[in-house]
Amino acid sequence: AQSVAQPEDQVNVAEGNPLTVKCTYSVSGNPYLFWYVQYPNRGLQFLLKYITGDNLVKGSYGFEAEFNKSQTSFHLKKPSALVSDSALYFCAVSLRNNRLAFGKGNQVVVIP
Amino acid sequence: DTGVSQDPRHKITKRGQNVTFRCDPISEHNRLYWYRQTLGQGPEFLTYFQNEAQLEKSRLLSDRFSAERPKGSFSTLEIQRTEQGDSAMYLCASSLGAGGLAGAYEQYFGPGTRLTVT
Numbered sequence: 001a002q003s004v005a006q007p008e009d010q011v012n013v014a015e016g017n018p019l020t021v022k023c024t025y026s027v028s029g030n031p032y033l034f035w036y037v038q039y040p041n042r043g044l045q046f047l048l049k050y051i052t053g054d055n056l057v058k059g060s061y062g063f064e065a066e067f068n069k070s071q072t073s074f075h076l077k078k079p080s081a082l083v084s085d086s087a088l089y090f091c092a093v094s095l096r097n098n099r100l101a102f103g104k105g106n107q108v109v110v111i112p
Numbered sequence: 113d114t115g116v117s118q119d120p121r122h123k124i125t126k127r128g129q130n131v132t133f134r135c136d137p138i139s140e141h142n143r144l145y146w147y148r149q150t151l152g153q154g155p156e157f158l159t160y161f162q163n164e165a166q167l168e169k170s171r172l173l174s175d176r177f178s179a180e181r182p183k184g185s186f187s188t189l190e191i192q193r194t195e196q197g198d199s200a201m202y203l204c205a206s207s208l209g210a211g212g213l214a215g216a217y218e219q220y221f222g223p224g225t226r227l228t229v230t
Binding site (some may be wrong): 032034036041042043044045046049051090092094095098099100101102103104105 | 116143145147152153154155156157160168203205207209215216217218219220221222223224
Protein backbone atom coordinates (compact mmCIF):
# COMPACT_ATOMS: atom_id res chain seq x y z
CA ALA A 1 0.00 0.00 0.00
CA GLN A 2 1.17 3.49 -0.69
CA SER A 3 1.92 5.22 2.58
CA VAL A 4 4.33 7.04 4.83
CA ALA A 5 5.96 5.89 8.05
CA GLN A 6 7.09 7.98 10.98
CA PRO A 7 9.13 5.54 13.05
CA GLU A 8 9.43 7.53 16.25
CA ASP A 9 6.55 8.30 18.58
CA GLN A 10 8.21 11.21 20.33
CA VAL A 11 11.25 13.34 19.67
CA ASN A 12 12.83 15.16 22.58
CA VAL A 13 15.34 17.91 21.89
CA ALA A 14 16.92 20.67 23.93
CA GLU A 15 16.12 24.23 22.95
CA GLY A 16 18.74 25.52 20.53
CA ASN A 17 19.73 22.08 19.32
CA PRO A 18 19.00 20.74 15.83
CA LEU A 19 15.65 19.05 15.38
CA THR A 20 15.02 16.15 13.01
CA VAL A 21 11.72 14.37 12.51
CA LYS A 22 11.96 11.28 10.33
CA CYS A 23 9.64 10.16 7.54
CA THR A 24 9.93 7.40 4.97
CA TYR A 25 7.53 6.80 2.14
CA SER A 26 6.37 3.93 0.02
CA VAL A 27 4.69 5.00 -3.20
CA SER A 28 4.92 4.14 -6.85
CA GLY A 29 6.03 6.83 -9.24
CA ASN A 30 7.21 10.27 -8.21
CA PRO A 31 5.82 11.24 -4.82
CA TYR A 32 4.38 14.52 -3.70
CA LEU A 33 5.37 14.83 -0.04
CA PHE A 34 4.16 17.20 2.66
CA TRP A 35 4.80 18.12 6.26
CA TYR A 36 2.10 19.49 8.54
CA VAL A 37 2.19 20.62 12.16
CA GLN A 38 -0.68 20.39 14.63
CA TYR A 39 -0.85 22.48 17.79
CA PRO A 40 -3.30 21.59 20.59
CA ASN A 41 -6.91 22.43 19.74
CA ARG A 42 -5.93 23.72 16.32
CA GLY A 43 -6.08 22.33 12.82
CA LEU A 44 -3.14 21.09 10.82
CA GLN A 45 -0.90 23.80 9.43
CA PHE A 46 1.04 23.33 6.22
CA LEU A 47 4.82 23.61 6.64
CA LEU A 48 6.36 22.62 3.33
CA LYS A 49 6.15 20.27 0.36
CA TYR A 50 8.32 18.49 -2.17
CA ILE A 51 6.99 18.26 -5.70
CA THR A 52 10.04 18.20 -7.94
CA GLY A 53 13.39 19.89 -8.38
CA ASP A 54 15.78 20.75 -5.57
CA ASN A 55 15.87 18.00 -2.96
CA LEU A 56 16.12 20.53 -0.11
CA VAL A 57 12.89 22.42 0.38
CA LYS A 58 12.41 25.29 2.78
CA GLY A 59 9.18 26.05 4.55
CA SER A 60 7.54 28.04 7.29
CA TYR A 61 9.00 28.88 10.72
CA GLY A 62 12.57 28.00 9.70
CA PHE A 63 11.81 24.37 8.86
CA GLU A 64 13.29 22.54 5.91
CA ALA A 65 13.12 18.99 4.59
CA GLU A 66 15.36 16.87 2.43
CA PHE A 67 13.96 14.52 -0.18
CA ASN A 68 16.14 11.44 -0.64
CA LYS A 69 14.92 9.18 -3.41
CA SER A 70 17.42 6.38 -2.83
CA GLN A 71 16.47 6.13 0.83
CA THR A 72 12.79 6.96 0.18
CA SER A 73 12.92 9.51 2.97
CA PHE A 74 11.68 13.03 3.57
CA HIS A 75 13.03 14.07 6.96
CA LEU A 76 12.00 17.38 8.50
CA LYS A 77 14.75 19.51 10.00
CA LYS A 78 15.27 22.71 11.90
CA PRO A 79 18.78 23.95 12.75
CA SER A 80 17.85 25.40 16.15
CA ALA A 81 14.70 24.27 17.93
CA LEU A 82 12.47 26.63 19.92
CA VAL A 83 10.19 25.74 22.81
CA SER A 84 7.32 26.96 20.65
CA ASP A 85 8.12 24.19 18.14
CA SER A 86 6.68 21.66 20.58
CA ALA A 87 3.76 20.15 18.67
CA LEU A 88 2.59 17.13 16.69
CA TYR A 89 4.19 16.76 13.27
CA PHE A 90 2.71 14.77 10.40
CA CYS A 91 4.30 13.61 7.19
CA ALA A 92 1.94 12.95 4.28
CA VAL A 93 2.05 11.74 0.71
CA SER A 94 -0.38 12.80 -1.97
CA LEU A 95 -2.08 9.86 -3.62
CA ARG A 96 -4.22 9.87 -6.74
CA ASN A 97 -6.78 12.66 -6.81
CA ASN A 98 -4.82 14.56 -4.17
CA ARG A 99 -6.07 12.56 -1.20
CA LEU A 100 -3.41 12.71 1.49
CA ALA A 101 -2.17 9.65 3.32
CA PHE A 102 -0.70 10.66 6.68
CA GLY A 103 1.79 9.03 8.98
CA LYS A 104 0.81 8.48 12.60
CA GLY A 105 2.58 11.64 13.69
CA ASN A 106 5.51 12.52 15.90
CA GLN A 107 5.18 14.44 19.13
CA VAL A 108 8.07 16.89 19.37
CA VAL A 109 9.02 18.13 22.81
CA VAL A 110 11.53 20.96 22.99
CA ILE A 111 13.03 21.17 26.45
CA PRO A 112 13.94 24.65 27.71
CA ASP B 113 -9.64 35.41 8.73
CA THR B 114 -10.08 33.82 5.29
CA GLY B 115 -9.05 30.30 6.28
CA VAL B 116 -11.16 27.14 6.42
CA SER B 117 -13.85 27.28 9.08
CA GLN B 118 -15.85 24.47 10.65
CA ASP B 119 -18.96 24.49 12.75
CA PRO B 120 -19.56 23.36 15.42
CA ARG B 121 -16.17 22.98 17.07
CA HIS B 122 -17.51 20.44 19.54
CA LYS B 123 -20.52 18.16 19.44
CA ILE B 124 -21.70 15.74 22.11
CA THR B 125 -24.52 13.46 21.11
CA LYS B 126 -26.19 10.30 22.28
CA ARG B 127 -25.82 7.06 20.40
CA GLY B 128 -28.41 6.76 17.69
CA GLN B 129 -28.82 10.46 17.08
CA ASN B 130 -28.02 12.20 13.78
CA VAL B 131 -25.42 14.95 13.58
CA THR B 132 -24.42 17.37 10.84
CA PHE B 133 -21.19 19.31 10.50
CA ARG B 134 -20.48 22.25 8.26
CA CYS B 135 -17.29 23.31 6.51
CA ASP B 136 -16.63 26.60 4.76
CA PRO B 137 -13.53 26.34 2.57
CA ILE B 138 -11.23 29.07 1.35
CA SER B 139 -13.37 30.83 -1.21
CA GLU B 140 -11.24 30.34 -4.31
CA HIS B 141 -10.54 26.66 -3.63
CA ASN B 142 -12.37 24.23 -5.87
CA ARG B 143 -11.47 21.08 -3.95
CA LEU B 144 -12.82 20.17 -0.53
CA TYR B 145 -11.88 17.17 1.59
CA TRP B 146 -13.15 15.49 4.73
CA TYR B 147 -10.84 13.53 7.03
CA ARG B 148 -11.33 11.79 10.36
CA GLN B 149 -8.69 11.76 13.09
CA THR B 150 -8.69 9.62 16.20
CA LEU B 151 -6.36 9.99 19.15
CA GLY B 152 -2.80 9.01 18.38
CA GLN B 153 -3.39 8.66 14.67
CA GLY B 154 -2.96 10.76 11.59
CA PRO B 155 -6.00 11.98 9.69
CA GLU B 156 -7.74 9.40 7.48
CA PHE B 157 -9.35 10.38 4.21
CA LEU B 158 -13.14 10.14 4.03
CA THR B 159 -14.27 11.87 0.85
CA TYR B 160 -13.59 14.77 -1.44
CA PHE B 161 -15.34 17.14 -3.83
CA GLN B 162 -14.25 19.00 -6.87
CA ASN B 163 -16.63 21.90 -7.05
CA GLU B 164 -20.04 20.34 -6.34
CA ALA B 165 -19.16 16.85 -7.53
CA GLN B 166 -18.27 14.19 -4.98
CA LEU B 167 -15.49 12.33 -6.76
CA GLU B 168 -14.30 9.76 -4.26
CA LYS B 169 -15.42 8.12 -1.04
CA SER B 170 -13.30 6.01 1.26
CA ARG B 171 -14.46 2.59 2.37
CA LEU B 172 -14.37 4.16 5.86
CA LEU B 173 -17.45 6.12 4.84
CA SER B 174 -20.28 3.75 5.71
CA ASP B 175 -23.83 4.16 4.50
CA ARG B 176 -24.57 6.16 7.64
CA PHE B 177 -22.31 8.95 6.40
CA SER B 178 -23.28 11.37 3.69
CA ALA B 179 -21.59 14.50 2.44
CA GLU B 180 -22.78 17.26 0.18
CA ARG B 181 -21.36 20.38 -1.35
CA PRO B 182 -24.22 22.23 -2.98
CA LYS B 183 -23.19 24.95 -5.40
CA GLY B 184 -19.55 24.07 -4.87
CA SER B 185 -19.14 26.29 -1.83
CA PHE B 186 -19.66 25.05 1.74
CA SER B 187 -19.98 21.37 2.54
CA THR B 188 -21.90 19.35 5.10
CA LEU B 189 -21.10 15.97 6.56
CA GLU B 190 -23.99 14.10 8.15
CA ILE B 191 -23.74 11.02 10.31
CA GLN B 192 -26.95 9.12 10.87
CA ARG B 193 -27.59 6.81 13.82
CA THR B 194 -24.30 7.68 15.46
CA GLU B 195 -22.26 4.98 17.16
CA GLN B 196 -19.60 5.30 19.83
CA GLY B 197 -17.00 4.35 17.25
CA ASP B 198 -17.83 7.55 15.38
CA SER B 199 -16.24 9.59 18.17
CA ALA B 200 -13.35 11.43 16.54
CA MET B 201 -12.14 14.76 15.22
CA TYR B 202 -13.63 15.50 11.81
CA LEU B 203 -11.37 17.69 9.71
CA CYS B 204 -12.20 19.61 6.59
CA ALA B 205 -9.59 20.85 4.14
CA SER B 206 -9.60 22.72 0.86
CA SER B 207 -7.17 23.24 -1.98
CA LEU B 208 -6.76 24.47 -5.49
CA GLY B 209 -6.14 22.10 -8.33
CA ALA B 210 -7.63 19.94 -10.98
CA GLY B 211 -6.38 17.31 -13.33
CA GLY B 212 -3.05 15.56 -13.16
CA LEU B 213 -1.22 18.15 -11.08
CA ALA B 214 -3.90 18.46 -8.42
CA GLY B 215 -1.77 16.46 -6.01
CA ALA B 216 0.89 19.15 -6.02
CA TYR B 217 -1.31 21.64 -4.21
CA GLU B 218 -1.21 21.81 -0.44
CA GLN B 219 -4.42 21.39 1.49
CA TYR B 220 -5.47 23.92 4.11
CA PHE B 221 -7.23 22.50 7.12
CA GLY B 222 -9.93 23.86 9.36
CA PRO B 223 -9.82 23.57 13.16
CA GLY B 224 -12.00 20.45 13.14
CA THR B 225 -15.21 19.34 14.80
CA ARG B 226 -14.72 17.06 17.79
CA LEU B 227 -17.55 14.56 18.03
CA THR B 228 -18.24 12.64 21.21
CA VAL B 229 -20.90 9.94 21.10
CA THR B 230 -22.10 8.84 24.52
